[in-house]
Amino acid sequence: MKVHVGAAATPEEAEAIAKSLAEHLGVDVDVHVGEGETPVASAEPSEPSYPLDDDLGPTDRERDLRAEIADIREGGPEKYRDRLSEQGKLFVRDRLDLWFGGEGGTRGAGDADAADGDPAGVKFEDGKFAAFDDWHPDAPAGEDGEANEEGRDRLPGDGLLTGAAEFEGRDVHFMANDFTVKAGSMASKGVEKFLRMQQRALKTGNPVLYLMDSSGGRIDQQTGFFANREGIGKYYYNHSMLSGAVPQICVLYGPCIAGAAYTPVFADFTVMVEGMSAMAIASPRMVEMVTGEEIDLEDLGGPRVHAEESGSADLIARDEEHARELVAELIGYLPDRAGEKPPKRETKPPKYSPDGIDELIPEAPNRPYDAHDLLDRIADAESVFELKEGYGPEIVTAFCRIDGRPVGVVANQPTERSGAIFPDAAEKAAEFIWTCDAYEIPLLYLCDTPGFMAGSQVEKDAILEKGKKMIYATSSATVPKQTVVVRKAYGAGIYAMGGPAYDPESVIGLPSGEIGIMGPEAAINAVYARKLAEIDDPEERAETEQRLREEYREGIDVHRMASEVVIDEIVPPSDLRAELAARFAFYEDVQKDLPDKKHGTVL
Numbered sequence: 001m002k003v004h005v006g007a008a009a010t011p012e013e014a015e016a017i018a019k020s021l022a023e024h025l026g027v028d029v030d031v032h033v034g035e036g037e038t039p040v041a042s043a044e045p046s047e048p049s050y051p052l053d054d055d056l057g058p059t060d061r062e063r064d065l066r067a068e069i070a071d072i073r074e075g076g077p078e079k080y081r082d083r084l085s086e087q088g089k090l091f092v093r094d095r096l097d098l099w100f101g102g103e104g105g106t107r108g109a110g111d112a113d114a115a116d117g118d119p120a121g122v123k124f125e126d127g128k129f130a131a132f133d134d135w136h137p138d139a140p141a142g143e144d145g146e147a148n149e150e151g152r153d154r155l156p157g158d159g160l161l162t163g164a165a166e167f168e169g170r171d172v173h174f175m176a177n178d179f180t181v182k183a184g185s186m187a188s189k190g191v192e193k194f195l196r197m198q199q200r201a202l203k204t205g206n207p208v209l210y211l212m213d214s215s216g217g218r219i220d221q222q223t224g225f226f227a228n229r230e231g232i233g234k235y236y237y238n239h240s241m242l243s244g245a246v247p248q249i250c251v252l253y254g255p256c257i258a259g260a261a262y263t264p265v266f267a268d269f270t271v272m273v274e275g276m277s278a279m280a281i282a283s284p285r286m287v288e289m290v291t292g293e294e295i296d297l298e299d300l301g302g303p304r305v306h307a308e309e310s311g312s313a314d315l316i317a318r319d320e321e322h323a324r325e326l327v328a329e330l331i332g333y334l335p336d337r338a339g340e341k342p343p344k345r346e347t348k349p350p351k352y353s354p355d356g357i358d359e360l361i362p363e364a365p366n367r368p369y370d371a372h373d374l375l376d377r378i379a380d381a382e383s384v385f386e387l388k389e390g391y392g393p394e395i396v397t398a399f400c401r402i403d404g405r406p407v408g409v410v411a412n413q414p415t416e417r418s419g420a421i422f423p424d425a426a427e428k429a430a431e432f433i434w435t436c437d438a439y440e441i442p443l444l445y446l447c448d449t450p451g452f453m454a455g456s457q458v459e460k461d462a463i464l465e466k467g468k469k470m471i472y473a474t475s476s477a478t479v480p481k482q483t484v485v486v487r488k489a490y491g492a493g494i495y496a497m498g499g500p501a502y503d504p505e506s507v508i509g510l511p512s513g514e515i516g517i518m519g520p521e522a523a524i525n526a527v528y529a530r531k532l533a534e535i536d537d538p539e540e541r542a543e544t545e546q547r548l549r550e551e552y553r554e555g556i557d558v559h560r561m562a563s564e565v566v567i568d569e570i571v572p573p574s575d576l577r578a579e580l581a582a583r584f585a586f587y588e589d590v591q592k593d594l595p596d597k598k599h600g601t602v603l
Contacts, residue, residue, distance in 0.1 A: 001021070001025065001027050001028060001029045001030070002030050002032065002039075003017065003018075003021065003029060003030065003031050003032065004031075004032045004033075004034070004035075005017060005031060005032070005033055005034075006033075006034065007033060007034030007035075009033050009040075011033075011040050011041065014031040014033055014040040014041040015031075015040075015041035015043070017029075017031050017041070018030070018031040018041040018042055018043035019043040021043070022043040022044055022045045022046075023043075023045055023046065025045075026045045027045065028042070028043070028044050028045075029042065029043050029044075030042050064138075068129075068132075068136065068138060069128060071136070071156075072128050072129070072132075072156040072157060073093060073156075074156070075091060075092065075093065075154075075156055075178050075180040075181060076154050076155075076156065076159070076178060076179075076180030076181040076182070077153070077154050077180065080179070080180040080181075081180045084179065084180070087254075087276060088275055088276055088319070089179075089213070089253050089254065089273075089276055089320065090320055091180065092161060092176050092177065092178040092179065092180070092211075092213070093161075095176060095211060095253070095320065096118075096119055096122060096161070096165075096174075096176060096211075097119045098320060098321065098324055099119075099121070099165070099167065099174075099209070099211070099324055100119040100120070100121030100122050100165040100166065100167060100174075101119040101120060101121065102120060102121065103120050103121070104120075104121060104166050104168075104169050105120075105121030105165055105166040105167040105168060105169070105170075105172075106121075106168055106169065119165075121165045121166045121167060122163060122164075122165045123163070123164040123165055123166065123171075124163055124164055125161060125162070125163035126162050126163050126193060126196065126197070127157060127158075127160075127162060127189070127192075127193040127196075128156075128157055129157075130157050130158040130160075130189035130190065130192070130193055131155040131156075131157070131158035131187075131189045131190075134155055135152050135153060135154055135155040135156075153182070154181065155181055155182070155187075156178065156181060157178065157181070157190070157193075158181070158187055158188075158189035158190035158193070159177060159178045159181030159182055159184055159185060159186075159187070159190050160175060160176070160177055160178065160184075160186070160190035160193050160194060161174075161175065161176045161177075161178060162174065162175045162176075162193045162194065162196070162197040163197075164206075167209065167328075167331070168328050168331060168332070170206075170207065170331060170336065171204075171206045171336070172206055172207045172208065172209050173197050173198075173200065173201045173204070173206055173207070173208045173209070174197075174208070174209045174210075174211065175193075175194055175197055175208075175209075175210055175211065176211035176213075177211070177212060177213040177214045177253075177254075178213075179213045179214075179253075179254055182215075182218055183214070183215040184212075184213045184214035184215055184254065184260075185214060185215050185216060185217065185218040186214060186216065186217050186218060186232060186259070186260065187217075187218040191230075191231060191232055191235075192230070194235060195230060195234055195235070195238065198235070198238035198239070198242060199238065201242060201246055202238070202241060202242060202245065202246075205245070205246055205336060205337035205338075206246060206336055206337070207246050207247040207248070207249065207331065207334070207336060207337075208242065208246060208247070208248045208249070209249055209250075209251070209327070210248065210249070210250040210251070210263050210264070210267060211251055211253065212250055212251065212252050212253065212254075212256050212260065212263055212264060213252070213253040213254035213256070214254070214256055214260040215254075215255065215256075215257055215260065216256075216257045216258040216259050216260045216261075217232055217258065217259050217260075232259050235259075235262070235263065236262050236263075236266060239262075239263065239266035239267070240266070243266065243268070243438075244338055244435075244438035244439075245337065245338050246336065246337050246338070247268050247269070247331070247334045247335075247336075247439065248266070248267040248268045248269075249267060249268065249269045249270075249271070249327055249330065249331065250263055250264040250267035250269070250270045250271070251270075251271045251273070251317075251323050251327065252264055252270070252271065252272045252273060252277035252278075252279060253273055253276060253277055253320070253323075254276055254277060254278075255277070255278045255279070255280075255283075255297055255301075256277070256278070256279045257279070257280055257281075257282065257283050258281060258282060258283075260279075261279040261280060261281060261301075264279055264312070265279070265312050268435055268438075269314045269315070269327075269330060269387070270306075270312060270313050270314050270315075271313070271314065271315045271316070271317055271323050271326055271327060272302075272303040272306060272307070272313045272315075272316055272317070273303070273316075273317045273318075273319065273320065273322075273323050274303055274316060274317065274318055274319070275319075277302075277303060278297045278298065278300070278301045278302050278303075279301050279306065279312070280297070280300050280301030283297070284296060284297055284300055287300065303316045304390075307388070307389075307390045307391060308390040308391055309391075310391075311388055311391040311392065311424060311427065311428055313388075314387045314388055315330070315387065329385055330385065330399075332345075333385065333399040333406045333441065334439055334441075335439055335440060338438060338439065338440070339440070340440065341440050341588075342405075342406040342439065342440060342441050343406070344401075344404045344405055344406070345380075345401060345404045346404055347380055347401075347403045347404040348380040348381045348382070348383070348401075348404075349380070349381060350376060350377050350378060350379060350380065350381055350577060351376040351377075351379075351381045351382070352373075352376045352377045353377065353574075354377045354378065354573070354574050354575070354576055354577045354578075355574045356377055357374065357377050357378075357510070357573035357574060357576055358510075358511070358512075358572075358573035358574065360373055360374060360377070361374075361486060361487055361510065361512045361573070362487075362512075363512060365450075365487055365488040365514065365519060365520075366418055366450075367414075368414045368415045368418070369414055369415070370413070370414075370415050371396045371411040371412065371413045371414065371415075371446060371448075372384070372396065374411070374446060374486065375396075375398070375400060375409065375411065375446075377576075377577065378400075378402065378576060378577045378580065379400035379401060379402055379407075379409075380400065380401040380402065380403070380404065383399075383400045383401040384398050384399075384400045384409075385398055385399045385400065386398040387399070387432065388428050388432075391424055391428055392422060392423075392424035392425030392426070392427065392428040392429070393413060393416045393425070394412065394413055394416045394417055394419055394420060394421060394422050394425040395410060395411065395412060395413060395419075395421065395425040395426075395428060395429045396409065396410075396411040396412075396413050397409070397410060397428055397429060397432040398411075399441070402444075402577065402580055402581050402584060403581035403584070403585065405442070405581075405584055405585070405588075406441050406442075407441065407442050407443070407444050407584065408432060408433070408435075408436035408441045408442065408443050408444070409443075409444050409446065410429050410432065410433060410443065410444070410445050410446070410497065410498075411445075411446035411448075412446065412447060412448045412449040412486075412493075412497065414448055414487075417453070418449075418450055419448050419449040419450065419488075420449060420450050420451065420452070420453040421449055421451065421452045421453060421467065421470075421493055421496060422453050422458060422461075422463070423458055423461040423462055423463045423466040423467075424461075424466075426452070426463070426466040426467045426469065426470040426496065427466045427469060427470070429470050429473070429496070430466070430469040430470040430472070430473040431473075433470070433473040433474055433477055434473045434476075434477075436477070436479060437473070437476070437477040437478060437479050440479055441479060442479050442480040442481070442482070442584055442587075442588075443477060443479055443480070443481045443482070443498065444481075444482050444483075444484070444580065445474075445481070445482070445483040445484065445497045445498035445504070446484050446486050447483060447484065447485050447486060447489045447493065447494060447497040447498070447499075448486040448487040448488055448489070449488065449489065449490065449493035449497065450488055450490045450491070450493065450518075450519055451490045451491025451492055451493035451518070452467050452491060452492055452493060452496075467492065467496060468602060469602060469603070470496045471492070471495050471496050471502075472600065472602040474495075474496060474497075474498050474502050475502055475503075476594065476600065478592040478593075478594065480505050480584060480587040480588065480590050481498050481502075481503070481504040481505055482498075482504060482505060482506050482508070482580055482583055482584065482587075483497060483498040483499060483500075483504045483506070483507045483508070484507075484508055484509070484510065484576065484580075485507065485508070485509040485510065485513035485514075485515060485558060485561075485567065486510055486512065486513065487510070487512045487513060487514065488513075488514050488519060489513065489514065489515045489516075490514075490515075490516055490517070490518050490519050491517060491518055494515055499515075500566055500567065503592065505583060505587040505590060506568045506569070506583050506587075507566075507567045507568055508567060508568055508569045508570070508571050508576075508579065508583075509558035509561065509562065509567050509569070509570045509571070510558070510570070510571065510573050510576070511558065511559075511570060511572075511573070512558075513557075513558035513561070513567075513570075514553065514556045514557060514558060515556055515558070515561050515566065515567075516552075516555070516556030520549040520552045520553050520556075521549070523552050524545060524548050524549050524552060528545075528548055532544060532545055558570055
């Protein structure tokens, strides 16, 4: 480094400057006096006075930090941790080991032990020291400015763990409540961690796992985090922004009440665990105070309620291990983020031969068969993954693979009230279609329905409103869509099930298919009831009715529909799987545009 000093500087002064700068800057220095070209003094930085070798190591400073981290890992008070086994659930760090303990976050691939540190699949954790000053004896001072005393409530991480991990080979963000800290309740520092995790997910575009076990907001500490711009309320704003941007999957391990219950219902997919999880807008005690109703938590918001009556639970797990297995399978159908294609796998032959499809489908339109049996002859073996099985069972919503490609299936279920579309089934289908469209998962409609159910009760249950949502979702989906008229497609059922007017890439029919305003029995009764009543001879009346019914069926037969080019093709049932595989492959990159608008008005 060349340095010029004033012409009046002495050689001694130049030498002192050179040495000082060399030591301070750590570089060689040449000092020139005035405009002289030859340096008057030069200096090099001296060798370090301490040895730079492998003998260096941690000091007490690092050892103290590691001791603090180990203390934080122990969670809340020991008495609460001891009670977890009685409740049938894991300590939160053991839970992380279950999820991320193997190499690459894949169970069975490694033997990491959470007690010795982070599980192998955990990349890092954020905010271990959140609320440290509020409880730890080694903290310099608490919020009141005084040193903490032994016996003060333990608040490690403020009861919430957040970080990043590898799960089944996928990078994910995670959060997990520590139930040993104030029953997993939410307070200011934990809320801040939760919000940061969500906001980072918006930036990275990686999926989010919510491992929920929270009793809600910490009521005695609510100042500063409940209604603030960056408080609990921002959770649900961020959920809304993440919705359809990255997959959000929530697993419930305990009673999630009030604000805590919104995270699972905002998630794209919610898993509840039998015997331990529940969610409700208010606790049984609060319900009794407000309404006078006496009810336990299981009947108020347990897994059965949300799997069969509210539709808020997508999957029910037997235990913690099963919950992880379900999510591991589920995430295999999903991309990391919107705009990406879902992951493919090697194709597998179906569980049963497609040759059995024709015999499976009864000729009589009202005779039942199980839609799952049809799927087992279309989908790759062991790939059918059903969601919301107990809710709106008249429609089956499931992921599967056809020739290795993930597909979202919407299938009428003839074993359930002949496959008529009831309000709950329409709502379930609408949400599933919407989710598939968000994550670029192609749709397969297997249509076999007499249409939307009629009657006073379904009107009260909003059949029109919920049917509208299903039709809207089908209309707005821009992913590749294939529709199969398996058997009956009556009334507005063909609209909701991706009929020709709803921009499917193909509508194909099996030889058992029929498309009409209504079925033959209803049609004959509607059109010819008076004419038939005028026939006195019962035998003649029956013969006339049968003839009229056969004539009507000829007009709605799939051959007539193909002849009039209402549908694209009639396919031999044994060829259905191969036909669908070819069509999904061909239309894989199809581009569709929606009208230029802010958004529709249907929710």
